[in-house]
Amino acid sequence: MKSLTRIGVLVTATLGLLVGHIQAQSISLSTASVSMPFATTDFNSSTGAAQITKSSAHSFTVTAKNNVSWTVSVKTQTSTFSFLASSGDSNPNKPASDLALREPFLSLTWIPLTATNQVLTRGSGSSGALPMDYRLNANLANDPPGTYSIAVVYTVTSP
Numbered sequence: 001m002k003s004l005t006r007i008g009v010l011v012t013a014t015l016g017l018l019v020g021h022i023q024a025q026s027i028s029l030s031t032a033s034v035s036m037p038f039a040t041t042d043f044n045s046s047t048g049a050a051q052i053t054k055s056s057a058h059s060f061t062v063t064a065k066n067n068v069s070w071t072v073s074v075k076t077q078t079s080t081f082s083f084l085a086s087s088g089d090s091n092p093n094k095p096a097s098d099l100a101l102r103e104p105f106l107s108l109t110w111i112p113l114t115a116t117n118q119v120l121t122r123g124s125g126s127s128g129a130l131p132m133d134y135r136l137n138a139n140l141a142n143d144p145p146g147t148y149s150i151a152v153v154y155t156v157t158s159p
Helices: none
Strands: 007-017 025-029 033-038 049-064 069-076 082-085 099-102 118-124 130-139 146-157
Touching: 033 049, 033 130, 049 069, 049 146, 099 146
Parallel strands: 007 146
Antiparallel strands: 007 033, 025 049, 049 130, 069 118, 069 146, 082 146, 099 130
16 A cells, blocks of 8 residues: 555636526635645555545635526536646546535535536525535545646536
């Protein structure tokens, strides 16, 4: 089993906006990046597996005219994390699906991320701040020590 010197993820959130006919909408985030470092103690000594969760990592707010329906979708910009090795390892092409998210007030179901849009939530009018939880899976057998980064894209649309 490889020894862990550092493994971490930087999630950079970006925004997309597809505006329907005449309705004005916007989406904003409370922070543009989320850091999720692993500690050596996070990993199972037998299997090398680890899973960390960052609750309320950031929140987003949808602003729309009264009674205007909207959908927030989420995807990653790429299908794999970018990788900066800390000890000369080659890129393991860690899949985006190792990162999952949920909006805990609306659903307890985790959405594994991919490069394809997935519906995160729906609503109408302005939303108020909706917190986001992130969950990251790692395994020392597959994920060498280093820094992993991926951009997450939130898009709001209206019918």
